Amino acid sequence: MKQLIQTVIITLAVIYSTQTAGAQSVTSVRVKLNEDKKALLIPIGFTQNLKWDLPLTIKGGNGSTISWKSSNPSYVDNNGKLLKRAPRAGKAVDVILTANLTLGKETLTKSFKIRIAKEDPPFDAYLFTYFEGTGPKELQEQLRYGISADAINWSALNNNQPIISSELISATGGIRDPHLLRGENINDFFLVATDMFTVKNGWEHNPGIVMMRSSDLITWKHNIIDLEKSYPKKFPNVKWVWAPQTIYDPSVNKYMVYFTVRLKNDPALDFYCAYANKDFTAFEEEPKLMFKAKYGAIDGDIIYKDGLYHFFYKGNTKDENGKEFKNGIQQATAKTLQGPWIEDFKYLDAYAEKHISVEGSGIFKLNNSSDYVLMYDMYRDHRYEFQRSSDLFLFAPPQSFIKNFNPRHGTVINITAKEAQRLGQKWPGLPKELATRQK
Structure with missing residues (x-):
């Protein structure tokens, strides 16, 4: 009986230790992913008046992989390439670029609003x-x-x-x-x-x-x-x-x-x-x-x-x-x-x-x-x-x-x-x- 009780206690301790380690592992991944999300930026000059291809980061500092999705790929594609400028007349054109950060089984997203520069006037x-x-x-x-x-x-x-x-x-x-x-x-x-x-x-x-x-x-x-x-x-x-x-x-x-x-x-x-x-x-x-x-x-x-x-x-x-x-x-x-x-x-x-x-x-x-x-x-x-x-x-x-x-x-x-x-x-x-x- 005493031996049985000791076996149960050891088994429970192993289960607890495994669960705790797993929880700590998940917490650690989330912390690292949040750090990568916080560090992810698009320089302000690109977001305010875009005339260039966007310099999009595809790897976080903690090893996360980053993929991007454009809300309007006719202006900026998912790789950040600028395909055309906004019309000179009319409303401003904004495109949302959303980053999906993945580390292990954890995923986070972060979005940026990009204002597309208007077309230059006709140069003669x-x-x-x-x-x-x-x-x-x-x-x-x-x-x-x-x-x-x-x-x-x-x-x-x-x-x-x-x-x-x-x-x-x-x-x-x-x-x-x-x-x-x-x-x-x-x-x-x-x-x-x-x-x-x-x-x-x-x-x-x-x-x-x-x-x-x-x-x-x-x-x-x-x-x-x-x-x-x-x-x-x-x-x-x-x-x-x-x-x-x-x-x-x-x-x-x-x-x-x-x-x-x-x-x-x-x-x-x-x-x-x-x-x-x-x-x-x-x-x-x-x-x-x-x-x-x-x-x-x-x-x-x-x-x-x-x-x-x-x-x-x-x-x-x-x-x-x-x-x-x-x-x-x-x-x-x-x-x-x-x-x-x-x-x-x-x-x-x-x-x-x-x-x-x-x-x-x-x-x-x-x-x-x-x-x-x-x-x-x-x-x-x-x-x-x-x-x-x-x-x-x-x-x-x-x-x-x-x-x-x-x-x-x-x-x-x-x-x-x-x-x-x-x-x-x-x-x-x-x-x-x-x-x-x-x-």
Whole structure:
């Protein structure tokens, strides 16, 4: 009898222990799954004004598997691919993306509301911002506009004279390498430029960059960033701060400014970046290293396509003794602006093998086309040429711009007929085909 009682007690203890362990196991799985649910996010810039494919997580930090379902797959499919934009007229379009998280036998769901960006207005023209490569040297490093209906034939506005004096917007009295970006708000424009006046100060030093903002491309507010004065510990010996550019980063809903820095005691040419404040008057924080090309690089321009950021720049190749023997336009790619950037050492332009100098790479998409234009400044020959691509990897043979000005390192954006005509009313030089085009 005593032995029987002991057997029953042991059996009950084993059952209790097994049940307790099972309960603890289920509880542990639920805790882990809840942690993965809490950590699951879609960056705010993607949810508010979607223009890109969604970066959807498919594996949680605790090992959960995550599948997604779209409430309207005609706009965004279950893999997060954006298939079309919302109509320009009418109500806003929202899509619900629901995540199903599974770990073991446990399942949880989490939903996100995604606002689809409206279609862009019909772009009918192109605006080229540049500084001039000919004429009186004291007037060359000033901001100018060129305009085109087809991205091949270009006409200078304002008789190829500056549209704003560099003395009014820069610390040095000169600007180079202007980069113009249309913001997420269709009527916001951001312009950055190298704060440098080589005619007066030479090439040994420039302090920083110029930051500008406009709502009409005519009237501009400006600010100056002196990298050495603003960040003396990080940049105590700045030699060059070259070719700044701006790009919107949807992962943080901010505008990133990036540029090449060279220090006086270091020959490296590295890209640094910082997020602009909301007013686009300064940086939120100290610039940090963004991309370090193997042999150094300048004149970067980034564009997003099909889930990948393409970073075009002037790169070079050096021998085992560190002597450069080739240079031209190269690219690196990354899935996010934070990198890591994968450097491709292939030259994209048609002139690297011919040892003909090119720099100032710029990339833009053609209106009503799937093609992109990679343009570059052939500064020794006073030529500007371009090569077309549909995938940003393979580029067609070069073509030349036809123009009545000699641009140096600039950028191109797409504009509407209304915007072109507004510029034409302010400054002479608008082509007839744009002057008469319906707005």
